[in-house]
Amino acid sequence: MHHDLDLHLDGPELTAALTDIASVSGEEGPLADALERALRRLPHLSLTRHGNTLVARTELGKSERVVLAGHIDTVPHAGNFPSKWEGERTRLSGVGTSDMKAGVAVQLRLAATIDAPNRDVTYVFYECEEVNVERNGLFLLARDAPGLLDGSFAVLLEPSGGVVEGGCQGTLRASITVDGARAHTARSWMGRNAIHQAGAVLEILRGWTPRKPVVDGLEYHEGLNAVAITGGVAGNVVPDECVVTVNYRFAPDRSAQQAEDYIRELFSRWPVAILDVAPGARPGLTAPAAAAFVAAVGGDPRAKLGWTDVARFAELGIPAVNYGPGISEIAHTPGEYVETAQITAAERRLRGWLSG
Amino acid sequence: MHHDLDLHLDGPELTAALTDIASVSGEEGPLADALERALRRLPHLSLTRHGNTLVARTELGKSERVVLAGHIDTVPHAGNFPSKWEGERTRLSGVGTSDMKAGVAVQLRLAATIDAPNRDVTYVFYECEEVNVERNGLFLLARDAPGLLDGSFAVLLEPSGGVVEGGCQGTLRASITVDGARAHTARSWMGRNAIHQAGAVLEILRGWTPRKPVVDGLEYHEGLNAVAITGGVAGNVVPDECVVTVNYRFAPDRSAQQAEDYIRELFSRWPVAILDVAPGARPGLTAPAAAAFVAAVGGDPRAKLGWTDVARFAELGIPAVNYGPGISEIAHTPGEYVETAQITAAERRLRGWLSG
Numbered sequence: 225m226h227h228d229l230d231l232h233l234d235g236p237e238l239t240a241a242l243t244d245i246a247s248v249s250g251e252e253g254p255l256a257d258a259l260e261r262a263l264r265r266l267p268h269l270s271l272t273r274h275g276n277t278l279v280a281r282t283e284l285g286k287s288e289r290v291v292l293a294g295h296i297d298t299v300p301h302a303g304n305f306p307s308k309w310e311g312e313r314t315r316l317s318g319v320g321t322s323d324m325k326a327g328v329a330v331q332l333r334l335a336a337t338i339d340a341p342n343r344d345v346t347y348v349f350y351e352c353e354e355v356n357v358e359r360n361g362l363f364l365l366a367r368d369a370p371g372l373l374d375g376s377f378a379v380l381l382e383p384s385g386g387v388v389e390g391g392c393q394g395t396l397r398a399s400i401t402v403d404g405a406r407a408h409t410a411r412s413w414m415g416r417n418a419i420h421q422a423g424a425v426l427e428i429l430r431g432w433t434p435r436k437p438v439v440d441g442l443e444y445h446e447g448l449n450a451v452a453i454t455g456g457v458a459g460n461v462v463p464d465e466c467v468v469t470v471n472y473r474f475a476p477d478r479s480a481q482q483a484e485d486y487i488r489e490l491f492s493r494w495p496v497a498i499l500d501v502a503p504g505a506r507p508g509l510t511a512p513a514a515a516a517f518v519a520a521v522g523g524d525p526r527a528k529l530g531w532t533d534v535a536r537f538a539e540l541g542i543p544a545v546n547y548g549p550g551i552s553e554i555a556h557t558p559g560e561y562v563e564t565a566q567i568t569a570a571e572r573r574l575r576g577w578l579s580g
Numbered sequence: 581m582h583h584d585l586d587l588h589l590d591g592p593e594l595t596a597a598l599t600d601i602a603s604v605s606g607e608e609g610p611l612a613d614a615l616e617r618a619l620r621r622l623p624h625l626s627l628t629r630h631g632n633t634l635v636a637r638t639e640l641g642k643s644e645r646v647v648l649a650g651h652i653d654t655v656p657h658a659g660n661f662p663s664k665w666e667g668e669r670t671r672l673s674g675v676g677t678s679d680m681k682a683g684v685a686v687q688l689r690l691a692a693t694i695d696a697p698n699r700d701v702t703y704v705f706y707e708c709e710e711v712n713v714e715r716n717g718l719f720l721l722a723r724d725a726p727g728l729l730d731g732s733f734a735v736l737l738e739p740s741g742g743v744v745e746g747g748c749q750g751t752l753r754a755s756i757t758v759d760g761a762r763a764h765t766a767r768s769w770m771g772r773n774a775i776h777q778a779g780a781v782l783e784i785l786r787g788w789t790p791r792k793p794v795v796d797g798l799e800y801h802e803g804l805n806a807v808a809i810t811g812g813v814a815g816n817v818v819p820d821e822c823v824v825t826v827n828y829r830f831a832p833d834r835s836a837q838q839a840e841d842y843i844r845e846l847f848s849r850w851p852v853a854i855l856d857v858a859p860g861a862r863p864g865l866t867a868p869a870a871a872a873f874v875a876a877v878g879g880d881p882r883a884k885l886g887w888t889d890v891a892r893f894a895e896l897g898i899p900a901v902n903y904g905p906g907i908s909e910i911a912h913t914p915g916e917y918v919e920t921a922q923i924t925a926a927e928r929r930l931r932g933w934l935s936g
Contacts, residue, residue: 393766397815409827410749410886412803413790419806419824423782430776434769447768449818450775456808459753459827459855463807468775471765471815499815530766 227258231266231336235571236316236564238329243307243318249297249355252276256296259349262332268339269347272372276351277361279372280335282344288513289344291378291542292334292574293362293533294327295353302558310561317561322550326562327381330549330571334578341578346375353533362533366540377513378537379574383550386566386573388518389528390442390507390545392535396472396483397451397499400425400491407462415462419455422466426450428490429470437475440507442527444475469499473529476504502531505538507545514543520577521547547574583614587622587692591927592672592920594685599663599674605653605711608632612652615705618688624695625703628728632707633717635728636691638700644869645700647734647898648690648930649718649889650683651709658914666917673917678906682918683737686905686927690934697934702731709889718889722896733869734893735930739906742922742929744874745884746798746863746901748891752828752839753807753855756781756847763818771818775811778822782806784846785826793831796863798883800831825855829885832860858887861894863901870899876933877903903930 227245231238247255256276263271269280276296298320307318316326328349335347350361357363365372382389402422407415434446448470455466474483480503488496508514509525518525528534528546537544549566583601587594603611612632619627625636632652654676663674672682684705691703706717713719721728738745758778763771790802804826811822830839836859844852864870865881874881884890884902893900905922 395765395816408886409751409803409805409807410829411801412805412829413801417785417805419809420782420786422809423779423786426776426779426782429773430779445767445769447765449765449768449773450811451765451815451817451819452812453775453778453809453822454812455806456810456825459807459825460751461807462805466809469812469815473766473768530764 227254229258229262231262231332235329235333235567236313238332239321239326239562239567240307240316242325242329243316243321246305247297248300249352252297252351256351259296263335266336269335274365274369275361277365278349279365280347282341284344286344289346289375290513291346291348291373291375292331292381293348293350293378294324294331294381295351295361296328296349297352297354298323299354299556304558304560314564315561316564317559319560321562322383322560323552323555324382324548324550326550326567327383327548330567330574331381333571334574338575338578342580343578345578346372348373362536366536370540373540373542375542377511377517378542378544379517380533380544380546381548382532382546383548383552383555384546385551386549386569387523388521388525388545388547390509390525391439391476391505392528392530392532393444393446393476394474394478394480394483394502394504395531396474396480396487396501398470398472398487399497399499400468400470400494402466402468402494404462404464406457406464409460409462412462418463418466422453422455422468425468425491425494435475437477439475439477440509442507442525444527445529446475447473474504476506479503503535504531505535505544508543511543514545517545517577520580521573583610585614585618587618587688591685591689591923592669594688595677595682595918595923596663596672598681598685599672599677602657602661603653604656605708608653608707612707615652619691622692625691630721630725631717633721634705635721636703638697640700642700645702645731646869647702647704647729647731648687648737649704649706649734650680650687650737651707651717652684652705653708653710654679655710655912660914660916670920671917672920673915675916677918678739678916679908679911680738680904680906682906682923683739683904686923686930687737689927690930694931694934698936699934701934702728704729718892722892726896729896729898731898733867733873734898734900735873736889736900736902737904738888738902739904739908739911740902741907742905742926743879744877744881744901744903746865746881747795747832747861748884748886748888749800749802749832750830750834750836750839750858750860751887752830752836752843752857754826754828754843755853755855756824756826756850758822758824758850760818760820762813762820765816765818768818774819774822778809778811778824781824781847781850791831793833795831795833796865798863798881800883801885802831803829830860832862835859859891860887861891861900864899867899870901873901873933876936877929
């Protein structure tokens with residue numbers, strides 16, 4: 225189907241139009257086509273397409289360049305497509321409204337209406353954020369054409385309730401293998417029950433106290449959870465193995481290596497295998513570009529606890545924050561919605577920052 | 581294939597011949613055919629076939645009738661078929677040698693050579709003991725023709741190392757469901773981790789002290805084990821459910837209902853579902869027929885800890901014991917074997933009991 229986007233619509237209306245072009249991860253083609261046609265009409269932007277990812281840049285030769293980025297994919301529909309207005313158009317509900325068609329609408333409005341910004345701006349609209357990293361448009365861009373992401377500061381328009389969220393926590397998954405010795409349950413004292421032994425792992429988890437370090441002025445809140453447990457051979461056999469999988473969410477004052485060391489030390493009585501790890505990102509709000517941004521949009525920044533693509537910019541050496549309309553807590557739920565007032569407010573504040 | 585059994589062979593040789601007729605559960609036909617032809621030639625026995633189960637009875641009008649029973653199936657082969665002699669024919673190794681072709685050989689030798697026993701004897705050769713109960717030949721016989729199992733006492737020639745094993749423990753499986761509340765692991769304090777909570781179930785299991793009650797003079801030894809544990813939703817989700825499956829092996833001074841009540845009480849903080857339960861059997865060695873048997877074969881009886889078809893006779897109101905050549909601990913292992921001396925000894929003692 226051929227979709228046309230009217231960039232003269234206001235932020236909330238444009239959010240509805242974007243929401244109603246289905247773009248579940250891997251199926252962003254029609255939306256990327258519509259965005260490409262709309263952006264192509266803006267003479268002050270130079271446009272590059274990479275897969276279903278679009279990069280639109282002003283080329284004004286300013287001393288500073290900032291990046292505004294948002295993903296265009298959504299999680300699968302859950303009976304919540306297309307969008308619906310609620311109240312007196314105070315809310316728009318539907319899949320992807322908060323996460324993050326509203327943010328994309330704000331990016332588009334800024335791209336279409338600010339032809340002479342006070343700093344050079346790179347607008348990135350990228351694919352496949354909701355699925356595994358190998359397909360993530362920002363990851364592919366960083367790998368294949370990192371120059372397109374150059375800048376001194378980046379804003380991800382992820383839903384943050386209109387508050388600046390700085391940095392992000394890292395995430396590590398590890399499996400802890402508790403062993404035992406098999407025996408028939410009729411003579412269980414001939415064996416050693418691995419599931420019973422795993423109680424000691426759970427005791428450590430239950431007794432664990434989360435760190436809440438303050439990093440660059442923002443307070444983080446760590447988490448350590450069993451996310452899976454498996455054990456058992458047969459209904460009459462004392463099991464010889466029980467595997468507990470844990471997920472450690474660590475504050476950005478720890479590196480991935482330090483997080484790994486910490487988990488190995490905490491469970492040093494058992495073999496520990498690291499399944500995956502993604503480093504966090506310090507908020508970096510003391511960097512001049514970030515401080516200027518916070519001053520311009522106002523409010524009290526808070527720590528981002530989940531992992532976001534902010535960490536990807538951090539790896540490229542670019543300080544980044546989350547700042548966008550929408551509520552992250554209801555993202556991925558059938559009842560997802562966005563407050564229209566937040567869309568308008570985010571656009572106004574970002575416009576002030578870029579045209580002040 | 582057509583097999584012929586020579587009942588003039590001695591016990592160990594007959595064990596080898598029986599072992600070399602494959603009879604994995606469900607495939608006992610050829611062995612049952614061979615047994616039927618051999619037993620048919622014995623004029624002092626009346627023979628009934630039920631599926632692949634054979635019942636051969638003396639009909640001498642004695643005041644007492646005893647049952648000698650053994651299953652003719654084996655677990656699947658594990659590179660240990662056919663049988664092999666070891667040492668100076670001191671051992672016969674192979675699948676089913678201990679469990680329980682040796683016992684079947686002893687039954688056959690007694691059936692063939694004692695034409696005027698001092699009590700009426702019912703020899704039962706039954707199918708499918710190693711698989712689920714609905715296919716068990718003794719279960720089917722008890723259901724369809726219970727009169728064929730009549731008697732005042734029964735001996736199961738299961739491997740017991742030539743020691744009389746009395747009664748058997750019951751077995752019960754139950755699942756304990758621990759609940760929690762889902763949350764994203766980045767904000768785990770919004771949820772309640774069911775796997776962590778399950779640590780309290782494991783604590784009860786680790787701290788549990790087995791009862792060792794003496795029942796009718798024999799000491800039992802209970803067991804309570806987690807045999808499975810499952811929990812987990814996804815790598816980034818605090819799980820809202822963890823299920824622990826336990827197996828309780830209970831001494832025969834407790835009924836199935838008492839065992840169930842005990843488990844529900846022990847884990848009263850959580851929903852408990854009883855998955856299956858099989859009652860045990862008291863040893864009943866004080867009954868006259870049993871006492872006479874123990875006096876005749878000698879040795880110190882011990883408690884049977886595993887569940888066996890002894891419990892099935894108990895349900896029919898017939899006191900029963902295990903007594904046979906072979907070692908139960910190595911049954912079902914690739915290295916299964918039987919000592920030839922045990923075969924000869926068991927035959928001699930049972931002959932003394934039936935012809936004294």
